[in-house]
Amino acid sequence: MPLVSSAGAPTLAMLAVMAATFLLVVALSRHRSKASMSSTAARGLPLPPGPPGLPVVGSMHQMLANKPVFRWLHRLLEHSGGEILRVRLGPVNVVVVACPEMAREVLRKNDAVFADRPTTFAAESFSMGYRSVSISPYGDQWRKMRRVLTAEVLSPATENRLRGTREDxxxxxxxxVHAQCAAGGVIDVRHVARHFCGNLIRRLTLGRRHFRPTAAAGAVAGPGPDEVEHVDALFAVLNYLDAFCVSDYFPALVGLDLDGHEKVIRAVMSTLNRLHDPVIEDRVEEWRLLRKAGERREIADFLDVLASLDGGAGRPLLTVQEIKSQAIDIMIASIDNPSNAVEWALAEMMNKPDTMRKAMAELDGVVGRDRLVQEPDLRGLNYLKACIREAFRLHPYHPFNPPRVAMADTTVAGYSIPRGSQVILSRVGLGRNPKVWDEPLEFRPERHLDLAGDATVGLGEPELRFLSFSTGRRGCPGISLGTLITVMLLARLLQGFTWSKPPGVDRVELQEADASLVMAGPLRLQAKPRLPARLYQAKHDGSAQEM
Structure with missing residues (x-):
């Protein structure tokens, strides 16, 4: 049921929401403490600037009438000075930060205060009751799963053990891509990038790239229906997780599905459960039998890591539900940023031939054309990594980082941030901040070489001048894996092929979609092999041309 018409005007559904919120004032009183002004008066400090809002609902009516919400928030942010903004959505203060100094206050100085996550219908659904790392609120369950992820799943030993899988x-x-070149077609770079990430994270997590048998040997096969549905479901999780749903701020409205989000979320979870559960349950049973027999076998993927952990007294450390929820968590963290950054980087480079030449010259100098680029080579590809950093800066997939919830009254940049406030860092505001970046809308990888100096270029940005991988105790523990996936994807595409615009296309249109930050249409380019033919040959019969 839509809340706004196609023209952006409030509909009857929106009015119903407003009426419902007023009727639920008493029931929601316990949540209103999150937006309490008492701390402001006690400190004598102002709240961050922003629209005043209405009683009870705050600026919820404006949020509903201005979709997509992230563009509305960025307009308000610009109007308020471009660095910090507060919008009250129901009882919750949502604070948007777009200044690196303020961002460092949030994620460094006040890291312990901003360690919590909001509780929402989407978060509870996708984490199967807050059992995984990135979505769960701060507490014992989060600490347990964080230790498992950092010490076991993403440990250097596991990363090294699975290197062969990644390079395969x-x-x-x-x-x-070579098979598509031979067929004479135009390459859909978005399709290639997203399904490379999907195939890779399925193999790393579940030990398989397909959910069912694929095409016969020698066939030119793309992803099957299950694989397409799987990748679509993972992106749906990402798109709905922090989607500014009405019930995120008025939890008593969960079940009415006023935004239509709950129906989508249930369908997505049904898809993931259908595809994941048989694989995970079979593996858990396998490790139960091994544990009963006092035996072990070699770890082959992340699922083995999770299922093999011992909790003492011959019992597993993790429940089946914890394993299922963490599998989803790992997958959604690995698929969006690499594929989006590479698509945008290649699009920008197509309009900047000198940038493309520099990247390919670096690959030829570091690796050559007689062998394929491998993971140890990536450290020396500083210009290539600078291109990816620039894509992260200028073209993030998400407009904001996941919300941080203040667990106590605190301050940021001299403003009072009451307990229960949600703070989100604007990836767009940071990365395109004209006070930080010269010509911020220009794709210029060289700026990152200047920042690095003589040091090796990395994809992380500790100074938070833009956001690639978040930092702090709720930061991304998979920086190394994310870097390997992203840099290898772009490196193989550039080393293996010469890219050109399709006939009749003079310039790649660098336009964002209306409702998101992805390219308005998938990047479609022609590719021509540039390496010796033997380097494109299959290692295994029957899988040579599968995506």
Whole structure:
């Protein structure tokens, strides 16, 4: 049921929401403490600037009438000075930060205060009751799963053990694009990038790239229906997780599904459960039998890591539900930023031939054309990594980082931030901040070489001049894996092929979609092999041309 008409005007559904919120004032009184002004009066400090809002609902009516919400928030942010903004949505203060100094206050100085996450219908659904790391509120369950993820799943030993799997998927990528070249078609870069990430994270997590048998040997096969549905479901999780739903701020409205989000979320979870559960349950049973027999076998993927952990007294450390929720968590953290950054980087480079030449010259100098780029080579590809950093800066997939919830009254930049406030860092505001970046809308990888000096270029940004991987105790523990996936994807595409615009296309249109930050249409380019033919040959019969 839509809340705004196609023209942006409030509908009857929106009016119903407003009426319902007024009727629920008493029931929601316990949540109103989150927006309490008492701390402001006690400190004598002002709240961050922003629209005043209405009683009870705050600026909820404006949020509903201005979709997509992130563009409305950025307009308000610009109007308020471009660095910090407060919008009250129901009982919750939502604070948007777009200044690196303020961002460092949030994620460094006040890291312990801003360690919590909001509780929402989407978060509870996708984490299966707050059992995984990135979505769960701060507490014992989060600490437990964080230790498992950092010490076991994403440990250097596991990363090294699974290197062969990652490089095998990079070989599949090369062969698939080469097969498309032979067919004479135009390459859909978005399709290639997203399904490379999907195939890779399925293999790393579940030990399989397909959910069912694929095409016969020698066939030119793309992803099957299950794989397409799986990747779509993972992106749906990402798009709905922090989607400014009415019930995120008025939890008593969960069940009415006034935004239509709950129906979508249930459908997405049904898809993920259908595809994941048989694989996970079979593996958990396998490790139960091994544990009963006092035996072990070699770890082959993340699922093995999770299922094999011992909790003492011959019992597993993790429940089946914890394993299922963490599998989703790992997958959604690995698929969006690499594929989006590479698509945007390649699009920008197509309009800047000198940038493309520099990146390919670096690959030829560091790796050459007689072998394929491998993971140890990535450290020396500083210009290539600078191109990816610039794509992260200028073209993030998400407009904001996941919300941080203040667990106590605090201050940021001299403003009072009451307990229960949600603070979100604007990836767009930070990355395109004209006070930080010269010509912020220009794609210029060289700026990152200047920042690095003589040091090796990395994809992280500790000074928070833009956001690639978040920092602090709620920061991304998979920086190393994310870097390997992203840099290898772009490196193999550039090393393996010469890219050109399709006939009749003079310039790639660098336009964002209306409702998101992705390119308005998938990037479509022609590719021509540039390496010796033997390097494109399949290692395994029957899988050479599968995506």
């Amino acid at each position: 998927e990079a070989d599949h990528l090369l062969r698939y």
